[in-house]
Amino acid sequence: xxxxxRPQHLATKQHPLEATxxxxxxxxxxxxxxxxxxxxxxxxxxxxLAYVDFYMDDFIGLAQRPRLTQTLHxxxxxxxxxxxxxxxxxxxxxxxxxxxxxxxxxxxxAWSTSKSILGWLVDTAxxxxxxxxxxxxxxxxxxxxxxxxxRTSCKRWYSLLGELRHFSYAIRGATYLFSILHSLLTDNPTxxxxxxxxxxxxxxxxxxxxxxxxxxxxxxxxxxxxxxPSTIGCVDASGEGIGxxxxxxxxxxxxxxxxxxxxxxxxxxxxxxxxxxTGQLTNSNFELAALVAGTAMLIQHSPTHLGxxxxxxxxxxxxxxxQRGSTSSMGPNAHLLRWLAKLTQDQEIxxxxxxxxxxSNTLAxxxxxxxHLQDSDFLQALNTHFPIAPSWTLAQPTPDILWRMTSTLSPxxxxxxxxxxxxxxxxxxxxxxxxxxxxAH
Numbered sequence: 186x187x188x189x190x191r192p193q194h195l196a197t198k199q200h201p202l203e204a205t206x207x208x209x210x211x212x213x214x215x216x217x218x219x220x221x222x223x224x225x226x227x228x229x230x231x232x233x234l235a236y237v238d239f240y241m242d243d244f245i246g247l248a249q250r251p252r253l254t255q256t257l258h259x260x261x262x263x264x265x266x267x268x269x270x271x272x273x274x275x276x277x278x279x280x281x282x283x284x285x286x287x288x289x290x291x292x293x294x295a296w297s298t299s300k301s302i303l304g305w306l307v308d309t310a311x312x313x314x315x316x317x318x319x320x321x322x323x324x325x326x327x328x329x330x331x332x333x334x335x336r337t338s339c340k341r342w343y344s345l346l347g348e349l350r351h352f353s354y355a356i357r358g359a360t361y362l363f364s365i366l367h368s369l370l371t372d373n374p375t376x377x378x379x380x381x382x383x384x385x386x387x388x389x390x391x392x393x394x395x396x397x398x399x400x401x402x403x404x405x406x407x408x409x410x411x412x413x414p415s416t417i418g419c420v421d422a423s424g425e426g427i428g429x430x431x432x433x434x435x436x437x438x439x440x441x442x443x444x445x446x447x448x449x450x451x452x453x454x455x456x457x458x459x460x461x462x463t464g465q466l467t468n469s470n471f472e473l474a475a476l477v478a479g480t481a482m483l484i485q486h487s488p489t490h491l492g493x494x495x496x497x498x499x500x501x502x503x504x505x506x507x508q509r510g511s512t513s514s515m516g517p518n519a520h521l522l523r524w525l526a527k528l529t530q531d532q533e534i535x536x537x538x539x540x541x542x543x544x545s546n547t548l549a550x551x552x553x554x555x556x557h558l559q560d561s562d563f564l565q566a567l568n569t570h571f572p573i574a575p576s577w578t579l580a581q582p583t584p585d586i587l588w589r590m591t592s593t594l595s596p597x598x599x600x601x602x603x604x605x606x607x608x609x610x611x612x613x614x615x616x617x618x619x620x621x622x623x624x625a626h
Contacts, residue, residue, distance in 0.1 A: 200261035206294035313403035314355045355404045358530030360510035364519030415492035420479040421549035422471035428552025429479045439487040444580040445552045472500035486580035497541035507538035520593040
């Protein structure tokens, strides 16, 4: 509900519960914290923010000075206008208040730069979102409970996955750590008890590492929403290897860069084809490897800390896996996404994969099929057929990237640690939900 469409009398009429809602000492930071990070994109509007959103029976108000009072006027008076807050003689004795005075008295409607929303602590002064200390401790205890078990019931496993899914939205990299955990249910569809094999235990250790360090690294709010990219690119894969390119946007500084990595012979011979029907890898596996390894190459070549990277691929399956962050089976895709979890966590980047038509992906297609050319000839061909200013530069892979790409595609994947030291509750009609104050710039 934007305030520029409000009736003027609602913006000036004081509500009887207004004083109750603001009778609290709460954080009211006047400006953004120096460490707050804004997403790349156009500068924010100079006009103060004033907006109210609602879901069913909950309301969240976002506002900046000097529009706090009129925003609250509109919210409270509009609720009474729609639901008739004034008592009527025909009302039943059991009819509850439309706006809960007790909840407002508890501070739920007070303007503040720090609020608890759906179990998360949202700090608009610092621009971060994180778990409350008691929830973080509970999550760590829950994970440790399973890391010391060899078997568990299917019901308990479903409960764990549900809690981890809720927590994953604001834990950097956690979205990509569900594939191996999901595979336990896919591989045992009728089992009542599940065996927690070493791959499961390794993934639970990944979760423990993320949750242990999330208090020190609260997630920027801006990473939870799509924002303008700092870097764009496309990738492609063939039976010989992978390749792609990156270009800067007006919000980034990555130079025009290309990469291509050839598969070792033992990986190429695993590709399923008419001549090799017993192979264990598909073209979609290679395409996902191009997305993940391309991200790793970008990070290694041009640091993208807190950046937003948009990648294109002509493989629908690979893009879908990257968007969902998980697969239902344990295999190369699960290990590739686990690698992506490490990349996004270490560099705090947001990755957005998109499908592009194969007919328009000619540059990345050339990069993934040009292994017969020396590096100098490869760059000369690119600058001839796909000229750009400044000219293309070639990113060289590190040994770690080559090892990880090869190991994730190998039948017997070696799992390393994600550690950097290693190679709503039911809602009620009377609720008026949390109100936030967004500090002005």
